Amino acid sequence: MLKVKGISVRYDIIPVLEDVSFSVQEGQFVAIVGSNGAGKSTILRTISGLVHPFQGSIDFLDEPIQAAKPYEIVAKGISHVPEGRRIFDKMTIRENLLIGAHTKDNQAEVRNTLQEMFELFPILKERQNKKGETLSGGERQQLAIARGLMAKPKLLMLDEPSLGLSPILSKKVIQACEEIRRSGTTILMVEQKVTEILKLVDQGYVLQRGKIIREGKGSELLASDTIRKAYLGL
Amino acid sequence: MDLTIFLQLIISGLLIGFVFSLIAVGLSLIWGVMDILNFAHGEFLMLAMFTSFFLFAQLGIDPLYSLPIVVIVLYFIGAGTYRFVIKPLLGYTVLIALLATFGLSILIRNLVLFFVGPNYRVINESILAGKTFSIGGLYFSVPQSVAALLCILVTYGIYLLLTKSKFGRALRATSLDKDTAMLMGINTNRIFEITFGIGAACVGVAGGLLVNFYAVFPEVGLNFTVLAFVIVALGGFGNNGGAFLAGILVGLVTTMGGFFIGPEYKYTLVFLLYLVVITIRPKGLFGW
Numbered sequence: 470m471l472k473v474k475g476i477s478v479r480y481d482i483i484p485v486l487e488d489v490s491f492s493v494q495e496g497q498f499v500a501i502v503g504s505n506g507a508g509k510s511t512i513l514r515t516i517s518g519l520v521h522p523f524q525g526s527i528d529f530l531d532e533p534i535q536a537a538k539p540y541e542i543v544a545k546g547i548s549h550v551p552e553g554r555r556i557f558d559k560m561t562i563r564e565n566l567l568i569g570a571h572t573k574d575n576q577a578e579v580r581n582t583l584q585e586m587f588e589l590f591p592i593l594k595e596r597q598n599k600k601g602e603t604l605s606g607g608e609r610q611q612l613a614i615a616r617g618l619m620a621k622p623k624l625l626m627l628d629e630p631s632l633g634l635s636p637i638l639s640k641k642v643i644q645a646c647e648e649i650r651r652s653g654t655t656i657l658m659v660e661q662k663v664t665e666i667l668k669l670v671d672q673g674y675v676l677q678r679g680k681i682i683r684e685g686k687g688s689e690l691l692a693s694d695t696i697r698k699a700y701l702g703l
Numbered sequence: 704m705d706l707t708i709f710l711q712l713i714i715s716g717l718l719i720g721f722v723f724s725l726i727a728v729g730l731s732l733i734w735g736v737m738d739i740l741n742f743a744h745g746e747f748l749m750l751a752m753f754t755s756f757f758l759f760a761q762l763g764i765d766p767l768y769s770l771p772i773v774v775i776v777l778y779f780i781g782a783g784t785y786r787f788v789i790k791p792l793l794g795y796t797v798l799i800a801l802l803a804t805f806g807l808s809i810l811i812r813n814l815v816l817f818f819v820g821p822n823y824r825v826i827n828e829s830i831l832a833g834k835t836f837s838i839g840g841l842y843f844s845v846p847q848s849v850a851a852l853l854c855i856l857v858t859y860g861i862y863l864l865l866t867k868s869k870f871g872r873a874l875r876a877t878s879l880d881k882d883t884a885m886l887m888g889i890n891t892n893r894i895f896e897i898t899f900g901i902g903a904a905c906v907g908v909a910g911g912l913l914v915n916f917y918a919v920f921p922e923v924g925l926n927f928t929v930l931a932f933v934i935v936a937l938g939g940f941g942n943n944g945g946a947f948l949a950g951i952l953v954g955l956v957t958t959m960g961g962f963f964i965g966p967e968y969k970y971t972l973v974f975l976l977y978l979v980v981i982t983i984r985p986k987g988l989f990g991w
């Protein structure tokens with residue numbers, strides 16, 4: 470579904486990603502793990518078209534997207550839930566959700582999706598007319614994910630969704646992700662919290678200083694001694 | 704003092720105030736979305752007035768009828784300014800784009816000066832010009848009343864557009880967080896271009912109406928640019944509702960001050976008000 474082939478990205482002249490390749494198959498839950506500053510967010514921002522690689526290519530559903538505009542990429546079916554939630558604080562929760570469906574023109578369908586989101590995250594229904602700024606951290610993350618789903622994406626990309634959440638809340642967020650995957654949405658998540666996430670995913674990649682240094686099934690990666698010691702610090 | 708004169712002053716102040724409001728809302732709209740102060744705003748107003756004037760003088764189209772044409776022309780001037788002047792500079796600091804609008808204002812002013820000369824031009828006879836009506840002993844200038852009414856309507860229309868439409872929602876999202884708006888599938892470039900167009904179309908409405916009671920000359924925009932800046936600052940930068948209210952306030956101050964203290968001081972008073980407010984409330988009267 471998504472094929473990232475040898476992309477290299479620089480901010481000005483500073484290399485951030487070097488020759489990064491990975492792929493996501495339809496229906497999979499894939500994670501890229503790495504410590505702070507490894508380049509995880511940059512990978513997602515590059516797929517979304519906010520940043521363009523100077524080398525390499527990105528194919529989504531067999532079409533090249535590395536030069537596409539962010540709004541074209543959303544329309545093709547990729548939603549990106551950014552690091553730090555980035556809720557529109559001054560807008561209501563309902564408006565936040567509707568903005569997630571900006572690329573959708575069929576209003577009946579948008580209303581249906583909205584109801585689905587309210588079922589998935591009942592707190593959002595309750596608070597729908599409150600401003601985004603009134604939500605707590607966990608609720609903001611739920612809103613950010615729901616907003617991403619409003620576009621009915623084929624691929625949902627999540628940037629450290631559990632960052633700053635209590636263990637109980639991050640567990641909830643991860644559970645929501647599993648539910649979303651079960652309902653047929655492919656998921657690509659980048660995370661620092663390695664153990665929790667590698668247990669769940671079909672395929673994992675380990676990113677270190679802009680390079681993919683290991684890949685494999687999540688459970689295999691967790692079991693591998695080199696990873697556990699040298700990288701995951703377990 | 705005579706109550707009639709006082710009420711008369713209030714009426715004049717309000718009527719011109721609504722026009723100021725719309726001009727300022729146009730400026731505020733662009734600022735709110737892009738953080739760019741359009742220094743050519745007054746020159747856009749001047750272009751609107753000249754467009755209206757020449758459609759009247761050359762083709763005999765009454766300013767009231769040519770208003771839609773003027774608004775459309777101004778929309779494209781605004782959108783074109785974004786596309787060809789602002790957008791190419793967006794990779795640099797905002798200051799560069801801001802200076803570019805300053806350069807553009809000088810360019811427009813001097814081109815107009817070159818082509819039509821410095822003379823004042825006035826429309827004395829149009830459907831609206833020079834007419835008055837009275838209610839209960841108070842006189843209302845017809846062109847000013849119509850201008851005020853239409854400016855209120857357009858401002859309200861913009862309010863509805865911003866708060867009730869899908870476009871308005873996308874515009875607000877873009878102004879709150881551009882990167883995230885892009886991730887939502889919003890074509891922010893298009894939002895910027897349309898916003899610039901609408902901002903300019905606002906002065907299109909104002910200019911096309913002002914021409915019925917205000918002289919047209921190449922430097923007419925200067926005053927309005929400064930006034931619009933002051934109004935936007937008084938209202939609290941990026942606060943369109945604040946700009947609307949501050950516009951009315953400035954209308955009242957110029958009219959009252961002009962009468963009680965002297966016409967030559969009417970703008971001095973506005974700037975004094977601005978200095979006082981900005982010192983006490985840096986975020987403006989209506990900014991929080």
Ligand SMILES: Nc1ncnc2c1ncn2[C@@H]1O[C@H](COP(=O)(O)OP(=O)(O)O)[C@@H](O)[C@H]1O
Binds near residue numbers: 480503504507509512
């Ligand atoms: N806009 C930017 N300009 C310059 N450098 C950046 C920018 N964004 C991120 N970086 C740098 O790129 C590297 C990778 O950042 P990021 O992708 O955010 O990593 P992660 O998400 O894994 O923490 C870091 O060294 C960071 O300092």
Ligand SMILES: [Mg+2]
Binds near residue numbers: 628
């Ligand atoms: Mg990150």
